[in-house]
Amino acid sequence: MAEGTAPKAGAQKITLAALTAMVIGSMIGAGIFNLPGRFGQATGPFGAIIAWLIAGTGMYMLARVFQALAEKRPDIDAGVFAYAKSGFGDYMGFLSAFGYWLGSCLGNVFYWVLIGSTLGNFFPVFGEGNTEVAIAVSLAGVWIFHMLILRGVEQAAFVNSIVTVAKIVPIIVAIVAMIVVFNFDAFAANFWGGADMPEKTLLAQVRDTMLITVFVFIGIEGASVYSRFAQERSHVGSATILGFVAVTGLMVAVTLLPYGLLPQSGVAELRQPSLAGALEAAVGPWGRWFISVGVLVSVLGAYLAWALICAEVMFAAAKSGDMPRIFAAQNRNRVPSAALWATSLVISTFIISTYWSYDAFNFMLDMTSVTTLLPYLLVAGYGVIVARSVDDYRDAPGEQMRDLIFSWIAVIYVLFMFVAAGLEYVLLVAVLFAPGTLLYVWSRREQGARLFTGVELAIFVAVLIGAAVGAYGLATGLITP
Template sequence: MTQPTQQKFAMPTLTAMVVGSMVGAGIFSLPQTFGRVTGGLGALIAWAIAGGGMLMLAYVFQTLSRRKPALDAGVYAYAKAGFGNYPGFLSALGYWTVCCLGNVSYWVLIKSTWGAIFPAFGDGNTVLAVAISSVGIWAFHFTILRGVKQAAFINTIATVAKIIPIVLFLVFVGFGFKADIFAANFDGGPGLEGAGLFAQVRGTMLVTVFVFVGIEGASVYSRYARKRSDVGLATLLGFLGVLCLLVLVTMLSYGVLLRPDLAELRNPSMAGVLRAVVGPWGAVFVSAGLIVSVLGAYLSWSLLAAEVLFSAAKMESMPAFLARENRNGVPAAALWMTNILVQCFLVLTLFAEQAFLLALKLTSSMILLPYLLTATYALMLAWRGETYEGQARERRIDLLRAGIATFYAGWLVFAGGITFLLLSLVIYAPGTILFAIAQKERGHRVFTGREQLLFAAAAAGAVVAIFGLATGRIAV
C-alpha cells in the first residue's frame, strides 16, 4: 500500500491557519452583536478582558508546544495528558462540535447576506438557503479529500483576500467617524439605561469567544509544522493581528451610527455601517468580502475538525475507523463524519428563529471546556515544575500566564450563563457513545470511578436541558 506523502507547513502557512480560522463570520457581525448589548465603554472593557485573557491563552499554547512537543493535536492531547482519557475525549468532542457549529454559522450568514437581495434566502435558515448550503458543504468536502496541503494553500490565498476588504472598511469608516456620535454611544445611550456596566460587559463574552475560536489552529496542526518553534510564534502573530482588527471594527462603528441603530442592523452588520458612510456600494463591497472570508474560514475549520477526530482516534479515544487516511494523506473517515454532522446541524437551523445567533453562542459555549482544560494543564505543569528544571524565572512567568488563562476560561463559563452550558451537555452526554465504542474496541474498561461521576453529571445536565426544551423553558 502506498504511504501518504508527508506534508509540512512553514510558519507563514501556520499563521494563515490561525488567522483564517479566527477571521470568519464573527468579525462581520460585530457592530450589531456588540450594539445589541453594550456601548463604547462596555466594548472597550470587554475587549480588554477578552484580549488579555486570550493573549494568556495564546501564551499557554506557545508554552505547551515547546514543553510538550510530543503532544500533537493541541487541545485534545493536552486535556488527555492532564486529566485522563474521558476528559480528553470530551475536549476532542467539544472542539470537533465547535468546528461543525462554526461551519453551520458560516453558511447561515452567507445566505443571510444573499437574503438582502434575494428574499427567498431570508435570514439564512429557509429551505432554499439550506439546500444551497448543502451543495456547498459537499463541494468543499470533495476538495479537501484531494489533499490537506492543497486545501491549506487555498486557505492561505483566501486569508489574504479576506483581510483586504476588512482593512479597506477600516479606512473608509475611519474617515466617516464622528466624535459626537461616539460620545453619545459611550455609555450605551437609549435602551440601556437600566443595564449596568457589568451586565453590558458580560453580554459580550460569548461573542468575544466566538471571534477568537481558531487561536489554537497552529497547535492542532502541529504534526504538520516544519519546526515546532513555529507553532507558538504563529499563534501569537495570528492572535495579535486579529485582535487589532476586531477592536477597530467594533469601536469605529460606534462613531458612525447610534447604538440602537447598530443593534437593528441586518447581519453582516459591517455592511450597514459602511453603507452609512459611502452609500449602497459599501454594503455590496462588505458582502463580497464576507463571502470570501467565510468560505476561507469554512475550509480552515473543516480541516481542523477532521484533524481533531483523526488525532483522537490515533490516540485511542475515538473509534478506530476515524484514524483512516486516503491515498492523499487526508483523514477521510473523520472528514465524512464531520460533514455529516454539519449537514444535520444545518437542517436543524430551519427550526431556529435566530439561527446565526444560536450557532454563535452554542459554538462559544462548547469551546469553553477545551480551553479550560488546556489552560489548567499548563498551570499544573508550571505548579509542579515539570519540564522547568533549572528554569525558575520561566516557571514563575508561565505560572502567572497559565493562572490568568485558567481564571479567564472559568469566568467565561459563568459569563456564558447556564442555558448554553446545559445545551452543550446535550451534545457531550450522547456523544460519549463514541468514547465507549473506542474503549470496547481496545478491550479497556469504559470508565474509571471518577469518570463515571463525570459522565453522570453530564447526563443529568443533558436531561435537564432536554426537559427545558420540551417544556419551552429553554428556547432556541
Template sequence: MASNSAQKLSLYALTGMVVGSMVGAGIFSLPRTFGIATGPFGALIAWSIAGTGMYLLARVFQFLAERKPDLDAGVYAYAKAGFGDYPGFLSAFGYWVGSCIGNVSYWVLIKSTLGAFFPVFGDGNTAIAIVVASLGIWIFHFMILRGIQQATFINTVVTIAKIIPILVFILILFLAFKFDLFRANFWGGTNMPETSLFEQVRATMFVTVFVFLGIEGASVYSRYAKQRSDVGTATILGFALVTCLMVLVSMLPYAVLERADIAGMRQPSMAAVLESVVGHWGAVFVSIGLLVSVLGAYLAWSLICAEVLFTAARTNDMPRLFAKENANKVPAAALWLTNIVVQLFVITTYWSQDAFALMLNLTSAMALIPYLLVAGYGLLMAHRGETYEGQAQKRTRDMIIAAVAVLYTIFLLFAGGTKFLLLSAILYGPGTVLYIWARREQNKQVFSTTDWILFLIAAVGCIAGVYGLLNGSITI
C-alpha cells in the same frame, strides 16, 4: 498520517491558518452584536478582558507547544495528558462538535448575507437557504478529500484576499470619524435600555469567544510545522493581528452612527454600517468580502474538525474507523462524519428563531471546556515543575499565566449562563457513546471512578437540557 517534506508548513503558512481560522463569520457581525450589548466604554472593558484572557490562553498554547513537542493536535492531547483518557475524549469531542456547529454558523451567515439581495434566503434558515448550504457542504467535502496540502494552500490565498475588505472598512470609517457622535455614544448612547456595566460586558463575552476561536489553529497543525518553535510564534502573531482588526471593527461604527441604529441592523452588520457611510456599493463590497472570508474560514475549520477526530482515533480515544485515510492521506472517515454532523445541524436551523446567534453561542459554549482543560494542564505542568528544571523564573511566570487563563475560562462559563451549559450537555452525554465504542475495541475498562462522576454530571445535564427544551424553559 505520515508527515513528509512536501507536507511541512512554514511560519507564514501556520500564521495564515491562525488568521484564516479566526477571521470568519464573527468579525462581520461585531458592530450589531456590540451595539445591542453596550457602548464604546463597555466595549473597551469587554475587549480588555477578552483580549487579556485570550492572550494568556494563547501564551499557554505557546509554552505547551515548546515544552511538550511530542503532543500533536494540542487541544485534545493536552487535556488527555493532564487529566486522563475520558476528560481528553470530552475535550476532543467538545472541540470537534463545537467546530462543526461553528461551520453551520458560517453557512447561516452566508445565506443571510445573500438574503439582503435575494429575499428567498431570508435570514439564512429558509428551505432554499438550507438546500444551497447543503450543496456547499458537499462541494467543500469532496475538494478536501483531494488532498490536505492543496486545501491549506487555498486557505492561505483566501486569508490574504479576505483581509482587504476589512481594511477598507476600517480606513473609510477612520476618514468618516465624528468625534461628537462617538462621545455621545460613549457611555451607552440614547434610546437604549439601561443596563449595568457588568451586564453589558457579560452580554459580549460569548461573541468574543466566538471571534477568538481558531487561536489554537497552529497548535492543531503542529505536526506539519517545519520548526516546532513556529507553532507558538504563529499563534501569537495571528492573535495580535486579528485582535487589532476586531477591536477597530467593533469600535469605529460608534463614530459614524447612533448606537440604536447600529443595534437595529441586520447581519452582517459590517455591510450595513459601510452602506450607511458610502452608499449601496459598501454593502456589496463587504458582502463579497464576507463570502470569501467565511468560505475560507469554513475550509480551515473543516480541516481542523477532521484533524482533531483523526488524531483522537489514532491515539485510540475515538473508534478506529476515524483513523482511516484515503489515497491522498486525508482522514476521510473523520471528514465524512464531520460533514454529516454539519449537515444535520444545518437542517435544524429551519426551526430556530435566530439561527446565527444560537450557533454562535453554542459554538462558544462547546469550546470552553476544551480551553479550560488546556489552561488547567498548563497550570498543572508549571505547578509540578515538569520541564522547568533550573528555570524557576519561567516556571513562576507560566504558572501565573495559566492560573489567570483558568480563571478567565471559568468566568466565561459563568457569563454564558445555564442555558448553554445544558445545551452543551445534550451533546456531551450521547457523544460518550463514541468513547465507550473505542474502549471496547481495545478491551479496556470504560470508566474509572472519577470518569463515572464526570459521565453522571454530563448525563444529568443532558436530561435536564432535554427536559428544558420539551417544557419550553430552554428555547432555540
C-alpha cells in the same frame, strides 16, 4: 499521549507564514463581520473597551499557554484534546476532543447560516439563512468543500492562505473608510451607552458581549492543531501569537469605529453582517455590496480551515484511542477521510435542523462558543500542571512562575466565560455530550480497556443529569433554540 501521523517522506511541511495564515484564517471568519451589531445591542464604547480588555487579556493568556505547551511538551501533537488527556485522563480527553470537534461543526453550520443571511440582503428567497433555498445551497456547499479537502490537506491549506489575504482587504477598506468619516461628537454621545437604549448595569453590558468575543477568538489554536505539519516545532507558538495580535487589532477597530457613525440604537439595528451596514453608513450603498462579497469570501475560507481542523482532531483522537479506530482511516492523499465524512454528515444534519430554529444565526454562534469552552478550560488547566513541574522547566527556571501565572489567569477567564454564557447553554451542551459518550464507549471496548475510573464515572453522571435537565427544558419550552 496523542501521536500524530508523520507526513510521508518528501511531503511538503507548512511554513511559519502558512501556519500564521491558518491561525488568522481560522479566526477571521464570520464573527468579525458581526461585531458592530452584537456589541451595539449590548453596550456603548466604554463597555466595549472593558469587554475587549477582558477578552483580549484572557485569550492572550490562553495563547501563551498554547505557546508554552508547544515548547515544553513537544511530544504532544494535535494540541487541544491531547493536552486534556495528558492532564486529566481518558474520559476528559475524549470530552475535550468531542467538544472541540462538535463546536467546530456548529461553527461551520453558523458560517452557512451567515452566507444565507448575507445573500438574503439581495435575494429575499434566502431570508435569514434558514429557508428551504438557503439550506439547499448550504448543503451543496458542504459537499463541494468535502470533495476539495479529500484531494489533500496541503492543497487545501494553500488555498486557505490565499483566501486569508483576500478576505482581509474588505476589512481594512472598511476600517479606513470609517476612520475618514469618523465623528467624535457621535462617538462621545455613545460612549457611556446611547441615551435611546434600555438602561442596564455595566456588568450586564459586558456580560452580554462575552459569547461573541469567545466566538471571534476561536481558531487561536489553529497552529497547535496542525503542529504535526509544521516545519519547526517553535513555529507553532510563534504563529499563535502573531495571529492573535493581528486579529485582535482588527476586531477592536471594527467594534469601536461604527459608534462614530451612528447612534448606538442604529448600530444595534444593523442587519447581519452588520459591518456591511456600518460601511454603507460611511460610504453609501456600494459599501454593503463590498462587505457582503468580503463576507462570502471570508466565510468560505474559514469553512475550509475549520472543516480541516474538525477532521484532523477526530483523526488524531482515533489514532490515540480516544475515538473509534474507524476515524483514523486516511485516503491516498493522507486526508483523514472517515473523520471528514463524519464531520460533513453532522454539519449537514445541523444545517437541516436550522429550519426549525427561531434565531438560527445567534443560536449557532452562542452554542459554538460554549461548546468550545470546555476544551479551552482543560488546556488552561493542563498549563497549570505543566508550569508546576520542575522537570519541564529545568533548563529555564525563570519562565516557570511566569507560565504558571498565565495559566491561572487563563483558567479564571474561561470559568468567567461559563458564568457569562448562562446555565441554559451549559445544559444544551450536556444534551449533546451525553449521547456523544457512546463514541467513547465504542473506542474503549475496541481496546478492551476499563470504561471509567471512579472520578470519570462521577463526571459522566453529572453530564447525564445535565442532559436530562436540558432535554426537559427543550421539551417544555423553558429552553428555546
